[in-house]
Amino acid sequence: MSTLQGKQIVLGVSGGIAAYKAAALTSKLTQAGAIVHVILTENALKFIQPLTFQALSHQPVYTDTFAEQEPRVISHIDLADRADLVIVAPATANVIGKLANGIADDMLTTTLLAAKAPVMIAPAMNVNMYEHPAVQANMQRLAQFGYRFLEPGEGLLACGWIGKGRLAEPEEIVRAVINFFAGNAAKPQDLAGKKVLVTAGPTRERIDPVRFISNDSSGKMGYAVAEAARDRGAEVCLVSGPTNLPAPPGVTIVRVESVQQMLEAVLQRxxxxxxxxxxxxxxxxRPKTVAMHKLKKQGELTLELEKAPDILQTVGQSKTHQFVVGFAAETEELLTYAKDKLERKNLDMIVANNVLMDGAGMGTDTNVVTILTRDGEVVPLEKMSKREVAEKIWDAVIAKQSARAISEVL
Structure with a gap:
């Protein structure tokens, strides 16, 4: 049976050219067994008609807060109460702004304000609109409320610009919905009583008060690993470099900036x-010396660097009872470099990925990894969401820890 069978999903469609994709999304969710209740904003009606969604969902379509279809209930409250999940796709900058500021002036926003169910937002807009500080601030605020976001794709937009802002494809959204319900099913508490330490994100090494050396890491993989451990019953501490991600509920988060700060936080715990x-x-x-004041532009600048502390090697060489897992982000000879790192740093397991592969780079919502263990096991995984990868990693860790415990007894 599908994980979506019988799930009540409210789909809000706002006024953008991507509204046509919402029809395909409605069809796919319905075929997967979900009961889809569609709400169209007034502007969405300029792009697509209610009859399309009614035919695809086999349910009434809502467009007006005051057009009560069932006298016994108030429609927007009834929908909010019934929803197992609310999706807004496409979500325009206007709708995102209204939701972030508690404005409820139509059927969609009043329903969302009344909803207790989780909410997924799939933005779709011009790249410049998407990158505007006001839109970014509104999305960050909604993330702090607990809203989940499905990142827009990059490419040629309807307006002619090329960049980020294209609505996620219906198949991607359906996959995210399936993963959401699968992830919220009863999880085995196989990490209950365990204390887990996860590091995530990039670090910043200061050149002067306004400049630093860093990288493209978003922290998404580490945050997914921490959340998966929490859901399996572990007590989780997440040591995070600078990211734009909200703190995962139920996880102790320690925010750091530099390699040295992260090393100290890890060794302390x-x-x-x-x-x-x-x-x-x-x-x-990292820079060998850090300027106390902003460096002025004066011709060429030579920056002398020194090796930064190797946190993973320090942990691997000084571990006692801990099971230590590292990551290897490579661009060539993936398994060769990963195996060398596994041995050289005395790890129990390493997760390797080629960041040049489609769907495996930094900042993506998916990953393509290979898990290598101390006893020589090599497990390649296909492309999947970072949360799914996190679950696979924990499955492997738990299996190896169980095998270790049995061998110690014998």
Whole structure:
């Protein structure tokens, strides 16, 4: 049986050219067994008609807060109460702004304000609109409310611009919905009683008060690993470099900036940790000297670098009972470099990925990894969401820890 069978999904469609994709999304969700209730904004009606969604969902379509279709209930409250999940796709800058500021002036926004169910937002707009500080601030605020976002794609937009802002494809949204309900099913509490330490995100190594060396890591993989451990019953500490991600509920978060700060935070908590998973993309080098004041432009500048502390190697070489997992982001000879890192840094497991592969780079919502273990096992995984990858990693960690415990008894 599909994980969507019988799930009540409210789909809000706002006024953008991408509204046509919402029809395909409605069809796919309905075919997967979901009961889809569509709400169209007034502007959405300029792009697509209610009859399309009625035919695809086999349900009434809502467009007006005051057009009550069932006298016994108030429609927007009834929909909000019934929803297992609310999706807004496409979500325009206007709708995102209204939601972030609690404005409820139509059927969609009043329903969302009344909804207790989780909400997924799939933005779609011009790249410049998407990158505007007001829109970014509104999305960050909604993320703090607990709203989930489906990142828009990059490419040629309807307006002619090329960039980020294209609505996620219906197949991607359906996959995210399936993953959401699968992830919210009863999880095995196989990490109950365990203390887990995860590092995530990039680090910043200061050149002067306004400049630094860093990388493209978004922290998404590490945050997914931390959330998966939490849901399996672990007590989780997440040491995070600078990211734009909201703190995961139920996880202790320690925010740091530099490699040195991350090293100190990890070593301070290492003794109490049962499992350490280091996903953070730390800087390998840092400026040998840091200017106290902003460096002025005056011809060529030579920046002398020194090796930064190797957190993973320090942990691997000083571990006692801890199960230590590292990550290897490579661009060539993936398995060769990953195996070398696994041995050289005395790890129990390493997760390797080629960041040049489609769907596996930094900042994406998906990853393509290969899990390598100390005893020589090599497990390649196909492209999947970072949360799915996190679950696979924990499955492997738990299996290896169980095997270790059995061998110690024998």
């Amino acid at each position: 290492m003794a109490d940790s049962d499992v350490i998973i280091k996903t953070a993309a730390v800087s390998d080098y």
